[in-house]
Amino acid sequence: MASIILITLKGIFRDRVFQGIMVTALAFLLIPVIASLSMRQVTELSLTLSLSMISFILLLLSVFLGGTSLWKDIERRYTSSVLGLPLSRQRYLLGRFGGTALFVMIAAVVLGAAAFAVVLYSSAIYPPERPVIWSTMGLCILFDALKYILLIAVAFFFSTVSTSFFLPVFGTISIFLAGGVTQQVYEYLRSPASKSLSPVVKQIAAGLYYLLPNFGAFDFKVNAIYGLPLHVEGLLLTLAYFVVYVGILLSISAAIFIRREMR
Amino acid sequence: MNAIQITGLYKQFSGKRMKKIDALKGLDLEIAPGEVFGFLGPNGAGKSTTIKLMMGLLRPTAGAAKIMGMDAGQTESRRSVGYLPENPAFYDYLGAEEYIAFVGSQFRMGKSLLARRSEEVLKRLELWDARKRPMRGYSKGMVQRVGLAQALVHDPDVYILDEPMSGLDPIGRALVKDIILDLKRRGKCVFFSTHITDDVEKVCDRVGVIVKGTLVALDRVENILRSGVEGYLIHLKMPETESFSFGGIELFRRTDSVSEYYVPCSAFNGFMGEVNRTGTDVLLVETKRRDLEDFFLALVKSAQGA
Amino acid sequence: MRGTLSSALVCILLYGILIIPFTTYLRNKPFLEKLGYVPSVTALKSVAADHKEMVAASLVMKVLMYFGGLSEKSQESQVVIPPDYKAMSRLLHGAVKLDPYNMDAYYFAQAFLTWDVKQYKIANDLLIYGMKYRTWDWYLPFFAGFNSAFFLKEYEAAARYYQRAGELSGSDLSRLLAGRYMQESGQTELAINYLSVMMNGEKNPALKKNYQLRLTAFREARRIELARERYREVKGAMPATVEQLVSGGFLSPPPMDPYGGEFYLEADGKVSTTSKYAFAGVKNHKK
Ligand SMILES: Nc1ncnc2c1ncn2[C@@H]1O[C@H](COP(=O)(O)OP(=O)(O)OP(=O)(O)O)[C@@H](O)[C@H]1O
Ligand SMILES: [Mg+2]
Numbered sequence: 001m002a003s004i005i006l007i008t009l010k011g012i013f014r015d016r017v018f019q020g021i022m023v024t025a026l027a028f029l030l031i032p033v034i035a036s037l038s039m040r041q042v043t044e045l046s047l048t049l050s051l052s053m054i055s056f057i058l059l060l061l062s063v064f065l066g067g068t069s070l071w072k073d074i075e076r077r078y079t080s081s082v083l084g085l086p087l088s089r090q091r092y093l094l095g096r097f098g099g100t101a102l103f104v105m106i107a108a109v110v111l112g113a114a115a116f117a118v119v120l121y122s123s124a125i126y127p128p129e130r131p132v133i134w135s136t137m138g139l140c141i142l143f144d145a146l147k148y149i150l151l152i153a154v155a156f157f158f159s160t161v162s163t164s165f166f167l168p169v170f171g172t173i174s175i176f177l178a179g180g181v182t183q184q185v186y187e188y189l190r191s192p193a194s195k196s197l198s199p200v201v202k203q204i205a206a207g208l209y210y211l212l213p214n215f216g217a218f219d220f221k222v223n224a225i226y227g228l229p230l231h232v233e234g235l236l237l238t239l240a241y242f243v244v245y246v247g248i249l250l251s252i253s254a255a256i257f258i259r260r261e262m263r
Numbered sequence: 264m265n266a267i268q269i270t271g272l273y274k275q276f277s278g279k280r281m282k283k284i285d286a287l288k289g290l291d292l293e294i295a296p297g298e299v300f301g302f303l304g305p306n307g308a309g310k311s312t313t314i315k316l317m318m319g320l321l322r323p324t325a326g327a328a329k330i331m332g333m334d335a336g337q338t339e340s341r342r343s344v345g346y347l348p349e350n351p352a353f354y355d356y357l358g359a360e361e362y363i364a365f366v367g368s369q370f371r372m373g374k375s376l377l378a379r380r381s382e383e384v385l386k387r388l389e390l391w392d393a394r395k396r397p398m399r400g401y402s403k404g405m406v407q408r409v410g411l412a413q414a415l416v417h418d419p420d421v422y423i424l425d426e427p428m429s430g431l432d433p434i435g436r437a438l439v440k441d442i443i444l445d446l447k448r449r450g451k452c453v454f455f456s457t458h459i460t461d462d463v464e465k466v467c468d469r470v471g472v473i474v475k476g477t478l479v480a481l482d483r484v485e486n487i488l489r490s491g492v493e494g495y496l497i498h499l500k501m502p503e504t505e506s507f508s509f510g511g512i513e514l515f516r517r518t519d520s521v522s523e524y525y526v527p528c529s530a531f532n533g534f535m536g537e538v539n540r541t542g543t544d545v546l547l548v549e550t551k552r553r554d555l556e557d558f559f560l561a562l563v564k565s566a567q568g569a
Numbered sequence: 570m571r572g573t574l575s576s577a578l579v580c581i582l583l584y585g586i587l588i589i590p591f592t593t594y595l596r597n598k599p600f601l602e603k604l605g606y607v608p609s610v611t612a613l614k615s616v617a618a619d620h621k622e623m624v625a626a627s628l629v630m631k632v633l634m635y636f637g638g639l640s641e642k643s644q645e646s647q648v649v650i651p652p653d654y655k656a657m658s659r660l661l662h663g664a665v666k667l668d669p670y671n672m673d674a675y676y677f678a679q680a681f682l683t684w685d686v687k688q689y690k691i692a693n694d695l696l697i698y699g700m701k702y703r704t705w706d707w708y709l710p711f712f713a714g715f716n717s718a719f720f721l722k723e724y725e726a727a728a729r730y731y732q733r734a735g736e737l738s739g740s741d742l743s744r745l746l747a748g749r750y751m752q753e754s755g756q757t758e759l760a761i762n763y764l765s766v767m768m769n770g771e772k773n774p775a776l777k778k779n780y781q782l783r784l785t786a787f788r789e790a791r792r793i794e795l796a797r798e799r800y801r802e803v804k805g806a807m808p809a810t811v812e813q814l815v816s817g818g819f820l821s822p823p824p825m826d827p828y829g830g831e832f833y834l835e836a837d838g839k840v841s842t843t844s845k846y847a848f849a850g851v852k853n854h855k856k
Contacts, residue, residue, distance in 0.1 A: 003365055003368040003369065007354060007357070007365055010356065010357065010361075011354060011356050014356040014397070015356065076352050076355075077348070077350070077351075077352040078352055078353065078354055079320075080315070080318075080320055080348040080351075080352075081346075081348050081351055081352065081353055081410070081413075082354075083318075083319070083320060084318045084320065084341065084344075084346035084348060085341060085346075085366060085369040085370070086338055086339065086341040086342040086369060086370065087338065087369050088338040090572070090573055183595055184630075184631065184634050185634075186592075187596065187634060188634040195774050196774065209592075210588060210592075214591075214595070216595070217591070217595055233594070234594050234598070237587070237590060237591050237594050238591075240583075240587055240591075241587060241588075241591050244580055244583045244584045244587055245580075245584065247576065247577075247579075247580035247583070248577060248580040248581055248584060251573050251574070251576040251577030251580055252573075252577050254573040254576075255573040255574050255577060258573065259322070261320070261321050261322060262315070262320040262321065263315075263320075263321070
């Protein structure tokens with residue numbers, strides 16, 4: 001499995017994805033300039049912009065790498081050669097997923113380092129009111145990366161059921177959008193403000209709340225930007241949620257993929 | 264134990280609008296270790312389907328395929344197989360050498376053994392100079408050679424090759440024939456599909472012919488060749504210019520003092536009895552037979568007509 | 570095969586165990602974290618590209634849902650968590666910068682910026698900004714007129730706004746208001762009128778309830794005012810306390826402040842309540 005992870009990583013690197021990220025990351029250089037336009041909170045604004053940019057790049061990576069990885073292999077008939085080796089489909093799937101996830105992690109680390117540099121620079125020139133808590137910032141980026149790894153698992157799940165790349169790519173984007181608001185919708189439904197809604201709609205929404213991945217939970221941007229404390233228990237719960245949810249997605253994906261015919 | 268054991272293998276595809284396509288209709292086949300088996304059939308006969316079922320890429324609708332006693336659905340069944348897919352494609356961002364190394368690692372080959380074998384196969388398939396270049400820059404034939412190299416590198420006991428000669432130049436074809444004969448000499452089992460009867464005639468022990476998902480012939484190559492004998496061209500020494508007929512067979516052709524008679528198998532004994540009685544010298548008996556190609560064409564024709 | 574299925578089952582089981590504490594944790598996350606941080610509006614504006622209206626709408630939705638959740642808690646009379654009005658106001662201001670036509674933002678800002686936050690000036694500035702765009706909307710000048718008359722006591726400006734509201738709505742109501750209640754003594758009736766208009770026009774149940782509550786309070790106040798007048802007619806003097814009105818049989822049943830405060834008469838006879846017509850008022854008073 002290690003070798004299939006390695007092959008996956010090599011593929012992503014050789015497709016010049018990393019160079020692409022580095023070019024995009026040049027925009028980090030602009031952040032201090034843009035942030036200095038803010039009168040009162042230069043550091044906070046650099047943090048916001050950096051974190052949003054990391055999120056955005058990771059989102060693109062996870063949707064496109066995750067959504068096309070299996071599809072490309074099947075479409076180009078790489079699967080018929082690779083699965084003709086004594087490599088089980090589970091391992092193949094996990095390897096492909098692991099490689100893609102690892103790449104997103106590497107990208108997060110590199111972009112995170114760039115963000116650290118940017119914020120360090122901003123905060124040195126315009127000292128913020130509240131000191132930046134570096135560990136919170138690191139954790140925020142880490143959980144962001146976890147969120148997008150979860151999204152990759154979603155993309156892989158869609159890839160195992162679909163023969164085209166439309167479902168993986170667009171399905172993943174939809175799940176991402178839906179998974180970002182489930183918490184808000186759910187809380188709205190629990191408030192009396194939603195009395196006029198039909199109970200069926202409420203039931204469906206509540207069902208979706210438990211079914212869809214909860215991406216809102218991984219968002220610690222406010223904590224990082226304003227230096228608010230993080231709660232260990234919450235972090236651990238979120239981490240456990242991540243592990244279990246990815247576990248479910250990958251197990252089901254593997255079960256489907258094993259039954260799939262490689263034509 | 265058979266190297267390959269196929270019993271009642273049946274495969275149905277569901278095509279467009281729920282139309283069912285029976286690609287394979289109950290195939291039974293046993294290939295012994297050390298045997299070279301040629302799988303002949305026209306386009307769309309079900310050769311690749313059979314092979315994909317053997318590799319566990321497809322799941323049988325009914326029946327089973329076993330390799331070295333293990334069901335094709337099991338990952339471990341592929342551990343003793345070198346597989347060349349039809350129109351192979353490999354991760355094109357890798358070089359041939361890297362891909363071979365990846366394959367070696369999947370077969371848990373040791374580092375030094377892998378290095379040695381990799382060099383061996385790459386050189387033999389004339390990929391050595393291109394080994395570092397990404398495969399997206401390879402020609403069709405070069406990719407086919409990579410396919411052969413990755414099937415050979417771990418030196419398995421069973422080879423399953425889907426059209427190994429396709430896309431190769433005559434030198435390449437000769438090379439593949441050589442390689443297969445080499446494997447045969449070393450007691451390996453080779454199962455390969457092809458359209459080209461000539462390849463089969465030269466290297467195979469046995470041949471199976473599949474038409475429309477049904478095995479229509481299965482025999483040793485020499486049996487087929489023998490059964491294909493239609494008659495004999497008999498050269499007799501006859502200085503006299505007048506023509507004789509023996510057992511009702513007329514002269515076919517005459518050159519100088521040699522008369523040639525074309526004799527069908529059924530008339531052979533009568534003809535020879537007459538020749539002996541007249542004391543004529545027999546110079547040469549040539550066997551006139553259909554070759555494997557004719558055999559194949561006739562089979563396909565009758566099977567498809569049916 | 571069996572392996573993947575059983576691992577799926579194990580994971581789903583774990584999910585079932587985990588999901589309750591996980592969702593509980595998410596529900597109880599601090600509100601600031603929930604409301605979320607909104608980066609500078611200028612930045613948002615450029616990122617929002619051609620989706621400015623949608624982004625604005627989502628900001629307003631965010632505030633509405635947040636407030637809906639809170640008001641639920643306050644009505645179940647749990648611990649009253651003061652809403653983060655500042656953040657709400659910031660979001661709404663951001664929303665109208667993105668989409669100056671977003672009516673939700675104005676309506677909602679008006680709903681809490683006045684009684685609850687007492688930022689009448691900010692509320693009116695926002696309304697004036699909105700009037701520049703929503704030139705057809707009679708509600709905005711109606712709000713502004715009410716704020717000017719009731720809170721800011723700027724009767725001239727109030728008259729102007731009511732005039733405008735009347736012109737836009739085509740009804741006489743606002744024009745009547747413009748003349749009639751422009752003095753201290755008409756405040757309660759002015760408020761009752763304003764609140765009934767607001768309540769009838771409101772679709773959001775959380776807000777509607779809010780208006781209803783306040784309306785009840787003001788109706789009680791009005792009842793006291795009427796009792797006070799009768800007392801003066803009969804006794805020829807002003808009552809000193811609300812209790813006098815009740816025991817004298819001028820006021821029955823005794824008044825109830827739905828905000829949990831107590832009505833009292835100021836030195837000049839004006840009816841007031843310790844709650845100042847807001848939940849937060851009670852707390853502040855008791856402190
Ligand atoms: N994925 C599929 N879906 C539907 N039908 C299929 C599929 N794959 C193969 N078939 C059908 O099965 C039959 C056998 O196909 P197969 O690829 O095994 O032929 P083949 O003998 O390998 O032919 P060729 O010599 O052209 O390679 C054909 O009729 C084909 O149309
Ligand atoms: Mg084929």
